[in-house]
Amino acid sequence: MRLNLFFFIVALSFLSIGWLKSQALVVIDAESGEAVPNALVEWVEGSRVLFEISDQEGKVFLNTNVDLPILVNVRHLNYYFFSDSIYDFNKPLQLQSQGHFLDEIVITGQFIPQSASRSVYLVKTLDRQEIEAYHPRDLSDVFFHQLNFRPNNDVRQGITSFSLQGISGNNLLIMIDGVPVNGRTSDDFDFGQISPEQIERIEIVEGPMAVLYGSNAMAGVINLITNRSVRKGWNLMARIHEESVGTEHGWNKGTHNLSLQSSYGFSEIPLQIGAGLSRNLFHGHRGEITTRAMLWKPKEQWIGNISVSYRPGLWDMSYRLDFLDDMIFAPGEPIGTVRRIALDDTFHSRRFISQVQAGRAIENFGRIETIFSHTDYQREKIQMAVNISNGTSQLSTAEGAQDMTSLVAFQNRSLLSYLPGINYSVQVGYDLAYERIQGGRLVDGRSRSIFEVAGFMTMEYRLTDDLKLRPGIRYTHNTMHSSPLIPSLNAKYDLGLDWGFRMGYGMGYRAPSLREMYFEFFDSNHRIIGNENLIPEKGHHYSFSVVNRSLSFAGNPLVLNLNGFYNTIRDQITYGRSNQNVQITTLINQSRFKSKGLSIGASFKINLLDFNTSFSYTGRRNILSETAKDVGYLFTPELGVNLGFQSKNRLWTCRLNYKFYGKQPVYGIDIEDDFQEARLSSIDPFHWMDFSIGRVIGNHFRLSGGVRNILNVKDVNSTPAVGAIHPTGDVDYISYGRSFFMTLNYSLK
Secondary structure, eight states: OHHHHHHHHHHHHHHTTTOOOEEEEEEEETTTOOBOTTOEEEEEETTEEEEEEOOTTSEEEEETTOOSSEEEEEEETTEEEEEEEESOTTSOEEEOBOOOOOOOEEOTTOSSOEEGGGOSSOEEEEEHHHHHHTOOSSTHHHHTTSTTEEEEEETTTTEEEEEETTBOGGGEEEEETTEEOOOOSSSSOOGGGSOGGGOSEEEEEESOOHHHHOTTOSSEEEEEEOOOOOOSEEEEEEEEEEEOBTTBOBTTBSEEEEEEEEEEEOSSSSEEEEEEEEEEEEOOBOTTOOSSOOSBOOEEEEEEEEEEEEOOTTEEEEEEEEEEEEEEEEOOOOBOSSSOEEEEEEEEEEEEEEEEEEEEEETTTEEEEEEEEEEEEEEEEEEEEEETTTOOEEEOOSTTOOEEEEEEEEEEEEEEEEOOSSSEEEEEEEEEEEEEEEETTBGGGOOEEEEEEEEEEEEEEESSSSEEEEEEEEEEEESSSOOOOEEEEEEEEEETTTEEEEEEEEEEEEOOOHHHHHBEEESSSOEEEOOTTOOOEEEEEEEEEEEEEEEEETTEEEEEEEEEEEEEEEEEEEEEEOSSOTTEEEEEEEEEEEEEEEEEEEEEEETTEEEEEEEEEEEEEEEOSTTSOOOOOEEEEEEEEEEEEEOTTSOEEEEEEEEEEOOEEEEEEEEETTEEEEEEEEEOOEEEEEEEEEEEETTTEEEEEEEESTTOOOEEEBOOOTTOSSOOTTEEEOOSOOEEEEEEEEEEO
């Protein structure tokens, strides 16, 4: 907490710089008069070229010291290019529509914010409207419907994680506003620990981003972007979400989520302060269990945040504190006949993430920015022995019954971007990262720490008007492991205004985590042993994508895309388990893992209907050793369909989301007497479907209701596979069944 206070003081010192007033320009649609958000606005002050992104009200803020007239350029894929001299700040900038699909402005991996269609990376965006369309209980409900994301529910720990492109979730980097999120309860990130109400936009980049973001970005990057724009006056959002659990709902049954987000933007200065708090309560579900235990564990979460954003002149500064309090209760089955005792587990997680960000445009040069972040995470396990006969309880003295694990991490990332013009740009930067973990489950009970420092450089060069290249390189020094020099190369070619081609290569690298090397856990159900002799994973990624925006269907625009990828990873870290004793689990370096896949998607509008469909076919291949038999690729299909309707008056909306997960065959690893043997495992296919309907009430309210998991999928047949640290026998649990929900949203802007 003292470090969190320190970060807050640092933030205040940043915010005290350049206390200047500002003047707003407003960007609007020339036909409808509505505000145009996410427009890239450039203006010239003398020899300086500055830029800003319009907020949800279409506003951009300039210094009041700017001398009129000024030359302003505005770019947005849905509108024609605008360029004019501005003589009056009160006159809005009117853009002429091109009738294209909405193309979001993206920031992940970019030198400056720009439209997704201009980026050399294939960046998928989910805006606030699309996030809300899933009516999520937590962030996992959003990614459940995203192509190439495969869910994994660990019902024993109450964790939901995802793999991407066939690569496990510990290779997927999750960030909040560009800051990596530490404090994972397992090696995979728990998507259930993020409240969707706090997220304004999600950006997804598939494939290695190790040159820019380091070790854990081999599968890709997910950037969760909060609302950092400065808006005048009060902004208030409240949400009540009620949902049944199967057929159960009541005060002590079902899901009850409450959320409140608020901010205030000062009128005289470009300063905004905000705060938010969410309470998520899940009462659990027994499933097929008829006694005391529960298959789906009860969970209560408190998720909060405090933020300050200040944007005077050329500065862009912010401070943010995120807080999580997560409590999972796991009641046990009574044992014994005369004296019936049940062992009840409680898992209590607390996480604080503080971050300070500051950036500034530099005259005749470009931009400099820096990020400081501090993470304080604790997870405590408390086991109580409960006497069923008389209701008394006491702390259990069984092996592994009590534990406290804590993690402290510090990170600093700084970037210097040289932006001389449109033909080329250069960015150099460094990353510092320190992590310390301690707790009773580590070898010898001693704390362990690791330090990493990295330098990187990337350049974007426009060879012609249609072709641009972006090479990059990164070197990392790790106090425990040697690190290779990591290169990358991305290219984008535009064939006129209709076709866009992307190709990319990136080398990936992931050092073993402290948990993977030193974690030891023994109790009545588990025997898990870390491996301090693990070596880093090294991988190569190749990808291509083709997008066409010139087609039409029934007189309406149609967008088609085709994407492909190929991954190869050496020395992949995974779990191995013995068939003779499934309680013994350890970590090993698998010789080689490969995955490849193709996906195709289509998006179009017909009058009041929006239709999106996508299909992927992903193959995985495990080579256990250089002398082992090559078992070949095992392919899995996926299909997603999203159908949306909005009435002419924009009061009514309907949405149907469908996802098919095909059969997933994989090869598990059996370990016996140091001998590894491949064994075919699989997870059966299943279908998932949601439906919702909503209506705007008045100027501030929106009421929605619907059905989640219409097909009532609960579990599918499964055999244990690689990475199954908590095996569940021959069943893979998907959900507790069909549920009904109702959501009430309130918005004041």
